[in-house]
Amino acid sequence: MAAAQRDPVVTLYRTLLVYGLIGLVILTAGLVEFLHFEPFGVTAGVHAHIAGVYLYDPSTSQTTGPDRSMFGRNEQFAGVVDWSGLPNSLTVQAIWYDSFGNIVGQAGPAQPSALGSHRIVPAQKPNGLKYHLPGQYIFAVERLQGDLPVEVLARRLVEVQRS
Amino acid sequence: MTALAQPTAANPRPRNRPARYVLAAVIAGVVVLVMVANSLLDYAFLDTIPGRTSLYGLIAVALIALATFIGVRAFDRDPAQRSRHLIRAGVLLGMAALLWLLVSDAFLFAASAGPEVALICAAACVPTTAFGLLVVRRIDRNEKEPWRLVLVAAAWGAIVATSLVIWGESYWEAIAVRTLVPGPGLDASRAFSAGLLEELGKGTAVLLLFLVMRNEFDDVVDGIVYGAAVGLGFNFMESLTYMTNLYSIFSPEGSGGIAAGFQWYARQVLGLFMGHATYTAFVGAGIGIARQLPSRRQKVIAIVTGFLVAIAAHFSWDAWLTFFPIETSVFGLVEVHLRTIVMTGPFTAGVVALLILGLRSESVALADQLRQEARAGSGAVLPEEVEILTSPWRRFRERLRALDRRGVGAYLRLARLQAAQLDLAMERWHRERQELDTPLEAEDELRGRILSLRLQAAF
Numbered sequence: 004m005a006a007a008q009r010d011p012v013v014t015l016y017r018t019l020l021v022y023g024l025i026g027l028v029i030l031t032a033g034l035v036e037f038l039h040f041e042p043f044g045v046t047a048g049v050h051a052h053i054a055g056v057y058l059y060d061p062s063t064s065q066t067t068g069p070d071r072s073m074f075g076r077n078e079q080f081a082g083v084v085d086w087s088g089l090p091n092s093l094t095v096q097a098i099w100y101d102s103f104g105n106i107v108g109q110a111g112p113a114q115p116s117a118l119g120s121h122r123i124v125p126a127q128k129p130n131g132l133k134y135h136l137p138g139q140y141i142f143a144v145e146r147l148q149g150d151l152p153v154e155v156l157a158r159r160l161v162e163v164q165r166s
Numbered sequence: 167m168t169a170l171a172q173p174t175a176a177n178p179r180p181r182n183r184p185a186r187y188v189l190a191a192v193i194a195g196v197v198v199l200v201m202v203a204n205s206l207l208d209y210a211f212l213d214t215i216p217g218r219t220s221l222y223g224l225i226a227v228a229l230i231a232l233a234t235f236i237g238v239r240a241f242d243r244d245p246a247q248r249s250r251h252l253i254r255a256g257v258l259l260g261m262a263a264l265l266w267l268l269v270s271d272a273f274l275f276a277a278s279a280g281p282e283v284a285l286i287c288a289a290a291c292v293p294t295t296a297f298g299l300l301v302v303r304r305i306d307r308n309e310k311e312p313w314r315l316v317l318v319a320a321a322w323g324a325i326v327a328t329s330l331v332i333w334g335e336s337y338w339e340a341i342a343v344r345t346l347v348p349g350p351g352l353d354a355s356r357a358f359s360a361g362l363l364e365e366l367g368k369g370t371a372v373l374l375l376f377l378v379m380r381n382e383f384d385d386v387v388d389g390i391v392y393g394a395a396v397g398l399g400f401n402f403m404e405s406l407t408y409m410t411n412l413y414s415i416f417s418p419e420g421s422g423g424i425a426a427g428f429q430w431y432a433r434q435v436l437g438l439f440m441g442h443a444t445y446t447a448f449v450g451a452g453i454g455i456a457r458q459l460p461s462r463r464q465k466v467i468a469i470v471t472g473f474l475v476a477i478a479a480h481f482s483w484d485a486w487l488t489f490f491p492i493e494t495s496v497f498g499l500v501e502v503h504l505r506t507i508v509m510t511g512p513f514t515a516g517v518v519a520l521l522i523l524g525l526r527s528e529s530v531a532l533a534d535q536l537r538q539e540a541r542a543g544s545g546a547v548l549p550e551e552v553e554i555l556t557s558p559w560r561r562f563r564e565r566l567r568a569l570d571r572r573g574v575g576a577y578l579r580l581a582r583l584q585a586a587q588l589d590l591a592m593e594r595w596h597r598e599r600q601e602l603d604t605p606l607e608a609e610d611e612l613r614g615r616i617l618s619l620r621l622q623a624a625f
Binding site: 011012014015016018019020022023025026027029030033036037039040041076098100104132133134136137139141143145152153154155158160165 | 278343344346347348349350351352353354355357358385386414415418419448451452455458459464467468471472474475477478479481482485516519520523524526527530
């Protein structure tokens with residue numbers, strides 16, 4: 004028995020188990036973080052309506068052309084939200100995320116009635132860059148509790164092509 | 167009682183293939199199925215790539231045809247040399263699969279910037295990755311792993327593991343962006359995906375080496391070496407991906423080279439050891455420790471724990487990277503280093519601690535076995551050789567002395583002799599711990615080989 008206790012492999016095994024415990028704590032913390040930002044079963048039971056994503060003219064602040072899901076890097080585009088169907092008891096925002104996960108456009112957060120003049124939400128180019136980043140952009144209408152987005156009421160995925 | 171007079175093997179097993187080969191075959195079968203699925207998906211996505219795919223595909227087809235021919239010949243025409251032919255056929259099949267996967271990977275990951283940029287990026291990553299492999303192999307100071315296995319491990323990390331995970335991660339991503347709230351929750355989900363899928367993909371290589379190449383997988387030190395080698399291979403392909411991708415993104419802005427260069431530094435210098443090499447080294451450590459544990463329950467726990475730590479370490483980097491934002495100023499350069507050291511440094515230190523413990527335990531055990539062998543008087547290890555064999559530095563000095571006296575040939579002959587003597591000590595150690603499934607005769611054959619090498623070294 005004493006020989007088994009002196010076995011260095013047992014020391015290694017126990018050390019690994021301690022690491023495993025730390026690993027478990029890390030993964031649990033990750034799960035808690037995930038559940039904090041993505042709470043299950045929290046739903047307002049309403050859906051927002053995204054009218055579409057269109058080419059955008061910054062000089063007139065207006066959209067043109069048909070609803071599209073693909074754009075070139077040098078094209079300006081914007082999402083158009085119909086806020087009218089949402090109850091005024093909610094706090095909502097419309098938000099653009101680029102392919103790196105950066106926020107590149109936003110309207111709100113506010114009550115839907117206060118966002119009537121912000122139907123068009125353009126995606127901005129990142130600071131210092133001449134073109135949009137290529138890849139998948141997410142345009143989401145989110146419901147907030149406090150400062151925290153807890154539910155996506157509507158979502159559009161847009162592909163910005165590399166060339 | 168002398169070592170030569172031991173009556174039976176310490177842990178005798180039947181002479182047929184051990185049960186672990188069945189497990190290895192099942193795992194390999196699953197890997198092949200996933201690879202076939204990947205190839206079909208690759209075909210669907212790569213059908214617009216002209217010529218080059220067909221060209222490389224033809225080579226793969228030729229290799230498969232040759233392998234089939236040799237395989238059929240082994241069974242039909244030349245049963246006397248069946249096993250040798252089957253091994254050749256297997257090697258050719260493996261080469262064909264690797265070639266196809268490499269082509270798929272190259273197009274999937276590096277097509278964005280074009281072949282010239284991809285080649286330059288690959289050329290930039292080869293020396294650093296080679297340096298990493300050299301260091302990783304050398305840390306096993308008592309018994310270095312064969313280059314062929316270290317390179318196989320790295321190739322698995324670069325080619326097979328990346329292919330195994332790419333579609334899994336793509337599907338996970340496709341579902342996550344359509345269902346989750348963008349932001350930290352989505353980031354955490356992506357981090358779980360990367361940690362889980364990438365470590366499983368990489369760790370499978372270490373597990374297969376453990377199951378199939380047991381003779382070259384001795385303990386925690388070997389596990390760390392193989393795990394880190396797989397990680398370095400994976401890091402090579404990931405560096406290539408990020409460098410080419412960011413080059414293609416930022417080249418229209420006039421800063422493609424800087425973006426690619428920064429990725430090279432972050433992944434091939436700063437993160438060479440503090441990244442994938444560290445994560446997969448934990449998988450290897452778990453498997454290496456399991457190798458020497460007595461009960462099956464403990465073995466399973468050690469292997470699962472190794473994977474768990476690797477997944478957690480990988481997850482923590484991907485999920486919490488955003489908590490350490492980098493300023494776009496000169497201080498940002500300091501922050502990049504600090505971030506890696508703070509976030510991955512503790513895990514790397516954990517691997518190093520296991521490595522030091524493992525090396526120490528291995529050194530003590532080998533010294534003890536060498537002394538026992540010298541006392542047994544078989545002639546395989548002489549009493550005056552024990553102190554030399556237990557010190558890497560003194561072994562090297564002896565080889566240098568041989569080089570000085572009799573040239574390169576003598577150096578190499580002595581190196582082979584020393585390696586065989588350490589192999590014998592390792593064999594004895596495993597037999598004493600009842601960790602072997604080879605018959606005792608293998609040990610005696612090794613003694614005979616050492617005596618023959620000693621004769622050669624004398625001339």
